[in-house]
Amino acid sequence: MFLQIENFLSPDEVKSVAELARQAKFIEGRRSNPHNPTKDSAIGDPNDPMAQKASQIALAAFSRNEEARNFVFPKRLAVPSLVRYDAGMKYGPHIDAAYLPVGPQPLRSDVSCTVFISAPKDYEGGELVVHMGSEILRIKGNAGSVVFYPSTTVHQVVPVISGERLVIITFIESQIPDQLHRDMLHALNEVRAFEALKMDWRNRTQLDYVIQNLQRMWSQ
Amino acid sequence: MFLQIENFLSPDEVKSVAELARQAKFIEGRRSNPHNPTKDSAIGDPNDPMAQKASQIALAAFSRNEEARNFVFPKRLAVPSLVRYDAGMKYGPHIDAAYLPVGPQPLRSDVSCTVFISAPKDYEGGELVVHMGSEILRIKGNAGSVVFYPSTTVHQVVPVISGERLVIITFIESQIPDQLHRDMLHALNEVRAFEALKMDWRNRTQLDYVIQNLQRMWSQ
Amino acid sequence: MFLQIENFLSPDEVKSVAELARQAKFIEGRRSNPHNPTKDSAIGDPNDPMAQKASQIALAAFSRNEEARNFVFPKRLAVPSLVRYDAGMKYGPHIDAAYLPVGPQPLRSDVSCTVFISAPKDYEGGELVVHMGSEILRIKGNAGSVVFYPSTTVHQVVPVISGERLVIITFIESQIPDQLHRDMLHALNEVRAFEALKMDWRNRTQLDYVIQNLQRMWSQ
Amino acid sequence: MFLQIENFLSPDEVKSVAELARQAKFIEGRRSNPHNPTKDSAIGDPNDPMAQKASQIALAAFSRNEEARNFVFPKRLAVPSLVRYDAGMKYGPHIDAAYLPVGPQPLRSDVSCTVFISAPKDYEGGELVVHMGSEILRIKGNAGSVVFYPSTTVHQVVPVISGERLVIITFIESQIPDQLHRDMLHALNEVRAFEALKMDWRNRTQLDYVIQNLQRMWSQ
Amino acid sequence: MFLQIENFLSPDEVKSVAELARQAKFIEGRRSNPHNPTKDSAIGDPNDPMAQKASQIALAAFSRNEEARNFVFPKRLAVPSLVRYDAGMKYGPHIDAAYLPVGPQPLRSDVSCTVFISAPKDYEGGELVVHMGSEILRIKGNAGSVVFYPSTTVHQVVPVISGERLVIITFIESQIPDQLHRDMLHALNEVRAFEALKMDWRNRTQLDYVIQNLQRMWSQ
């Protein structure tokens, strides 16, 4: 399942990130996936202090956003990366790697995340396209918005025709690895949040009985 | 989990079964579990027409009882048997067999069931005792009541000291084999039955989303 | 995952079904889901011979379509139903029931299926909308096309604004109940179909080793 | 399953804990579950040195008790808390949270644990009542005894009518999260402990083969 | 795991099958796996009465052999086939298909089975070779013996250099699909068969508790 949140970053934060990106050093995106000839993008150098500040802004947004956390059940978050697609750049259909070699213990990528810094009017093309078999979803978020989507899908960034597409991406290891489990627990938590106060006590306890035990069963 | 239902059989049905039992032929209970020296009871001969009529009465009660069906998610039911414990008889601690050789395809026993024909005042001792580790549950139902309990537990019938304990027993293969799954789905169905009309439409749909998908995942 | 296939029915079959639908008796759609006040459609009476002929045409198409069968791994198929949405009719967001009471053994609905008889130009509105969290997929197929989608999703038919939307729907119990399992096995089968002849024998055997054993593990 | 052990604390340890409790600062129990209006108890302040000493006594008892460890397969233990129910206090039916926010990594509560400091004669009411569907278990242990029970059950402390109920509670993350798995492995380990020396070598190896492989499969 | 049983067929039965094979019509083995160019054998025509008699002899042996049934937990058995490898014939490395199209419902092949009719001295080469990664098992049974092995392995029949290799093969759908589960349950059943009478009653009940509940959990 997908979650798009508007104003994940404030307009000021978007401006700051865009400014940091102008100053940061970028390196070839293929470094993180050298075997994929279809990957053609520029990634903020993780050792560059400007790029690191941009990462911090994204991390802070994630930490304060309850809606996002309730949706992804985060356990660990990869350091967010600035990514820039200039005109002609793209990332062909691919599947995100199961494990990212970050720190002493690899991080399993369960949920993928794109924060949009550029506004849709800033570039032609460049949509994030997620393949659902013969149907596709095309996502081009507003500046400051974020989209979370399952790392288990084949997806791509179609070529940018003109302009520049600046985003921050990250990958999240979830406490609840299976997507359907995560969505079901999220749905029950929403039922609880909105309806529990109206419920008879016994039914509320029954609902809690299921929620807590599903979380026991499905989490790692 | 356990479910005890009063008046599962009407007083008239209880009387009829008791009368049929007086006329029916009984055989040694150990026949169904010859390797268990602690089994000492008398079972209504499955070929005896009186015993068969008693079975039919129990089956009919099961078919009409929605509370029971909502609890056990029945898929198949073994033919119910009359069982009589005279003074001194008992069935030591045991676990019900996983599969019963009934008909062309063996029946997996997920839920065990006892319908009480004798009233508690009719016999001393003879409780159904279910072992939950160091704790035990002692069950001695009213005439016409029924108790459903997981076939996965070690249980026993303690010796009848005086009087006669007449019951009907059966075993149920459930659509939802795992007990905790069954209990959780039952709990959500109860939340839905009692609270759905009070809920916002969206939350009701979320609840249905979970219930139907859990049933898909957990049923066989 | 989704699979849309063009020309699932030939133009002649589409015409025949449309003609049969004009002659068939229709009943209120809510009969199959009386508790859902948002369901407002007309269903071909399953006892009407014209409706039955329409069902047969859809069944025959399914039987001959290898692409569809390779995608859904069918085990059982519910009898297809004619469904008509006149202007103003709709089916609000809902989840398909886990089990349909068809025949002696209920059918688990794993994959849902819509065959489009009306052409998109025949009606305004009336899209099949599938909710993927905050993203949605809108599907309005050409006459004669079919779409298969997971029964585990919340979906709806938005109100028909004008014209008439005539479709045939059915539900499929799959040999591979889990959607991700089904998609992965489908993907490996495609790799095998297109690449096996180019492979070294040992690698081809390795691929078969995985495909056959995944099918053992994941099928019911 | 349940395990009750007598003399888990020695009479001297019981006296020490009771004395520490008289000196320790207590805070409102609801702090740990503010949304539950039925929780009405007093908890030893985790920052109070007297309360901390009481915790240490319980931890030491757990470390030395092989019977307890063989039953719960402990992986992590939450810091034990002193809890006091004065006359009129209670904790309504509830389910223990799946995860407790202790330390850098949340602790999954698989097994719940109550150590009785007060003797049964010290208070009326106040039983720990565990709901097994329509049956209930009522537990009121001797001073110094402990009871371990699955965190997956709905349970409550019924109102204390008179006197004072002083207990120490804790929550355990088990190496074997699923209760039935835990019980089965415990049962096989007991068979091995009591019977292995009588067995033919080959059968003893067969038993070990199953025990070690079940532990591989079921542990985390 | 593997099970080889000597004298599965009596010497007279072996002679009868050999005689029937001489009279039966054989067809090209590749018919059952036309895409495998490495398959080169002759199969008894399933419509030939002599071949059918040979099948019946093998089925009867299976029905009476308790050791075999305790090992494979049979649910369904494919009709056994006569297979003959003349000099130069072979079946290259392959994996048995997950499902065989026998009767109205396909049969999942969990356990593969070869009954040896020829004696080892009757042919050079022709061993059944099972690949366990870099190790291999070579099996060439005595006339009348049988070997059961997991259908999940890559295996082959190496070329017959001289003489004739006559066998009967079949495929079994097991009540316990997973091989390790099957082996563990088999091991516990053997412990029970040989040790239960020496055990204390309580431990025997504990062992039964595990065996019956594992069978509930692992069977289909």
Next chain:
Amino acid sequence: MFLQIENFLSPDEVKSVAELARQAKFIEGRRSNPHNPTKDSAIGDPNDPMAQKASQIALAAFSRNEEARNFVFPKRLAVPSLVRYDAGMKYGPHIDAAYLPVGPQPLRSDVSCTVFISAPKDYEGGELVVHMGSEILRIKGNAGSVVFYPSTTVHQVVPVISGERLVIITFIESQIPDQLHRDMLHALNEVRAFEALKMDWRNRTQLDYVIQNLQRMWSQ
């Protein structure tokens, strides 16, 4: 499954280990499994610097050997031990313990590993024998070779008749605990390594889709 690799240690490393073993202190092997009367071997004292150097040589070999790592998906490795069987010594049929008490967190043994220091000509008997039911595998590797095999099997070292059998053993916790999962993922990775460059891009992406998602599902 099994993997035997020749020249895992270079001839010089083999010589070094043999020399270190001559100088190292050895202790009775039964220390690590005192309850097993059939264990009769000598283990390099883990506190002896010579034994520690031998361990380091084996660890280094493992770190540089890609074939081994691709096969076992290592997560943690127990410190390798020198083990010596003099004439008459043996280790009877046994199953490796599920967990080894190494360091603060026990290590689950999924894959067992033997590095051969002695050459086959150095000793009579002393084969590693792995029981696959009624079939057995006998392994006696060349000096410098290694064998990896599933810890889930019953295995033994048969008595050394003459000479000396010197090996290094270790135990590996795998990222993919289940053996069949590990073998299937290994097989797909091999197909990818050898065939991906020949494949159409779409099929290569399909293969990656399966490999990455299986690794998500099956790893811990």
